[in-house]
Amino acid sequence: MFEEILTSLGIKGMTVETKLDKTSFAKDEEIHGTIILKAGESKQTITHMSLKLMEEFENTDETSDINTIEHELDEFVMEDDIIIDAHEVRDVPFKFKPKQLEFKSDISDISIKTHVYIENSIDTEGQETIKIER
Numbered sequence: 001m002f003e004e005i006l007t008s009l010g011i012k013g014m015t016v017e018t019k020l021d022k023t024s025f026a027k028d029e030e031i032h033g034t035i036i037l038k039a040g041e042s043k044q045t046i047t048h049m050s051l052k053l054m055e056e057f058e059n060t061d062e063t064s065d066i067n068t069i070e071h072e073l074d075e076f077v078m079e080d081d082i083i084i085d086a087h088e089v090r091d092v093p094f095k096f097k098p099k100q101l102e103f104k105s106d107i108s109d110i111s112i113k114t115h116v117y118i119e120n121s122i123d124t125e126g127q128e129t130i131k132i133e134r
Contacts, residue, residue, distance in 0.1 A: 013040040014084065016126040018051070018114045024131040031130070032095035035114055039084040045119040046082040050075055052113045053098055053130075057105035073110075074098040103134065 020033035035049060053073040059066050076096035084090055114126045 013121065014038065014044055014116065014118060014124050015040075016114055016116050016124050018112055018126045018128040020112070020128055020130060023129075024133065026133050027101055028097075030095055030097040031112070032093070033112075033128075035092040035094060035116075035126075037082070037084055037088075037090045037092060037116065039086055039088040039090075042086050044084050044121055046084065047117045047119050048080070049078045049092070049117065050115045051078075051094060051096065052115070053101075054111050054113050055103055055105065055108045056111065057108035069104070071104045073101050073103070101132070106134075 015038045017036040017038070018033060019036060020031070025031055031053075035051075037046070052075045055071040055073050056068055057071075059069045074096075076094070078092070078094065082090070082092070110130050110132050112128050112130055114128075116124045116126075118124065
């Protein structure tokens, strides 16, 4: 019981890692890889997961206190409920083809941010760098 309380608070809870099948993709190419879920000290239920394709670039506005700007290029949501037992490691393959990508900068870093929504618990996130040829 105590482990369930700690896990719901994010202590000794689930971790997520996103692995891409390759590191470079063409602008119109399908992106594919695996989400690796590593369970914590107790069983947890994932309600859904999202993969956001993010662009990050330097803010050139000298009047701003913000150095870096993030821009969401696309999002893919996986709606399946997944139950993960304590200490279980589960690989969840994914693939999606981004819609028309509208980059805000010619020089930017691209990443995939994975957000795992966990029922009655603190969510977990991961991030993987990706190269998209423009």
